[in-house]
Amino acid sequence: MSGGYRGRRRFGSAPDPEDGFDEEGFDDDEFDDDAPPRERLSRSARLSIIVAAAVPTATLGVCLGFSGADRAESLGLPGPPGAVVSTVETPPWPDVDVSAVAEATRSTAPSGAPTTAASAAAPPASAPGPAGAPGQTTAAAGATPGGQAVAGPPPAAPAEATVVPTRPAFLLDNFDSPSAYANKRNDLGEETDAEVFANGGGRGVVAGGGLTLVYDDDGWFGSDVMRDVSAYKYLVIRIIGAEGGEERHMKLTLGGVTRFLGDMTLDGGGHPVVTRSYTDIRIPMTANGINTRSPGEFQLSFWWGGHSSIVIDEIRFE
Structure with missing residues (x-):
């Protein structure tokens, strides 16, 4: 009008x-x-x-x-x-x-x-609708329709975090004791040994918290487990290679299974790769057919045509 x-x-x-x-x-x-x-x-x-x-x-x-x-x-x-x-x-x-x-x-x-x-x-009598709803407005939290600030309810106490207990890693050897390795003992007190490598008189060298193995199409390393590890899912090898790709140079033996390290299957279907940086290779044992109740001896063999060197920082079960 x-x-x-x-x-x-x-x-x-x-x-x-x-x-x-x-x-x-x-x-x-x-x-x-x-x-x-x-x-x-x-x-x-x-x-x-x-x-x-x-x-x-x-x-x-x-x-x-x-x-x-x-x-x-x-x-x-x-x-x-x-x-x-x-x-x-x-x-x-x-x-x-x-x-x-x-x-x-x-x-x-x-x-x-x-x-x-x-x-x-004039302020609204109420705040209709959820925030962001088309054509609607929402009053600010902590304010009355007249715009005066009011004390809201006390904040709820934070919920306590649920702590899931985890089993500590079961260490086979971290190679931090040259004398223990010289006496052929791993961290379990079981026997460990190596032969036919190109360094350390054939046994490799433990120094700086790792075992260095130089191989030229030959060499063998073994460390006894000799106990049930069925409470653990993974065999973990922390390793670094001089060139990368050394997973095709060695075969792993454990719990009745012998296979190239690069042929083991990881979670998600991938396969281990040794690089020029330290890498934790996590091998699910049951998924690879390893007998975890009687694993026997952990072994690595290098007479498969490869030429390089590796450093093993740690072998453990998780």
Whole structure:
């Protein structure tokens, strides 16, 4: 609706004597000039609520229409183009509750009506809908509808982490004792030995926490396990190669299985690879057919045509 209305006549239109309006635009039959001023005032009282859609702010004008010079212009609240004007019959002026009428008008405004500055400033009574839902807003946490901060519920105590006990690694040998290796003993106190290597008089060299084996198409290393390791899933060999690819130079023997190290199957279907960096090769024993209840002796043989050197840092079960 464009333009505005004062009383029952549209702003800007000339009064028509045939319609019963006087020069001021009011119904002649409605007013009695002989009536007391208070009675004339109550009969002529009108509450015009102008809801204006203005950019960037909106203006809410409340115009009380009386006779003659009591016009909206005198209040400094002209209705802008596009304003929506509602004429409400009110009781005599002393009994008018303007705030109640304004609130009733806001609550019954048609869908899509422009938002007024007063209504935009009013906080929502609640925060409907989840955060981010289209067309909905959510009140900030810790605030009341009036915007006052309130103390929220105390934070819940953090749940205690569930600790799953794990069995410590079962160490076969970490080669940290040259004297133990010289006496042919591993970390289990069982026998260990090596022969036909190109260093250490054929037995290799334990130094710096590792066993270095230099091979030229020959060599053998063995270390007795001689106990049940079925409580463990993996055989772990921490190893480094001088050139990389040494997994094709040696065969591993354990628990009745003999196979090239590179042919063992890892979790996920891969295969071990020796690189020029230390690598933990984790071989699932049962998946490779190794008898974990009677593993016997751990062995590595090197008479399969390879020429290189390796360092074994540690052999363990996990």
